[in-house]
Amino acid sequence: MNYTKFIGIDPGKAGGISVIDSGGLRTFKMPQSIRLMVDILAAEARSNEKILVIIERVGMYRSDPAKGGKVFNIAKMIENFSGCKNATELAGLSFKMVEAKKWQGYLRLYDPKESHTQRKNRFKAFAQSVFPDVKITLSTSDSTCLAIFAAKGVKNNPEMIAKLPGND
Numbered sequence: 001m002n003y004t005k006f007i008g009i010d011p012g013k014a015g016g017i018s019v020i021d022s023g024g025l026r027t028f029k030m031p032q033s034i035r036l037m038v039d040i041l042a043a044e045a046r047s048n049e050k051i052l053v054i055i056e057r058v059g060m061y062r063s064d065p066a067k068g069g070k071v072f073n074i075a076k077m078i079e080n081f082s083g084c085k086n087a088t089e090l091a092g093l094s095f096k097m098v099e100a101k102k103w104q105g106y107l108r109l110y111d112p113k114e115s116h117t118q119r120k121n122r123f124k125a126f127a128q129s130v131f132p133d134v135k136i137t138l139s140t141s142d143s144t145c146l147a148i149f150a151a152k153g154v155k156n157n158p159e160m161i162a163k164l165p166g167n168d
Contacts, residue, residue: 003151004022004049004051005021005044005047005051005052006019006020006052006054006147006150006151006154007020007041007044007053007093007150008054008142008143008146008148008150009054009055009056009084009088010030010142010143011058011080011083012142014029014030014139015056015139015143016028016029016137016142016143017037017040017143018140018143018144018146020148020151021047024131024133025134025144027137027140027143027144029140034083034087034090037083037084037087038090038091041087041088041090041091041093044091052096053093053094053095053096054095054096054097054098054103054146054147054149054164055084055088055096055146056097056099056100056146057098057099058080058100085097085167088167089167094166095166095168096150096166097165097166098146098149098164103145104145106152106153106157106160107126107149109123109126109145120141120142123142123145124137127140127141127148128141130144130148131144
């Protein structure tokens, strides 16, 4: 796997898209439409580089329906996840999917005892430490971490990356 460009996609409603390549890091807040997402990804695909796209895999757990309004948010996130997969394919790119615990664990960021706010702020601080010259926001911190996960995984553990499910 000789990838030269790494794209991380966080499908959350306040998610984002991050691109790491020889030019550094570029980030995008989650586009409001599939069309805009396709445009961003297709522009990256035109570079003729070997691209690895990692999309955070989301789903519903058995205990989630007992948590009231959380089900609606999860359903929306699953819809966004499907849109991200479709946009990636429409842009002519293949993708791999990874669960949050896996990429967070690999980057040593997983801590189930933290609140949502603490976790998001820590992910932002981590991404900012890797790319101090790029403004990282809460919307783009997870996607940046996903792109970092992809780049580090290819370099240090290509077998793990190869085993991730996807459309390739």
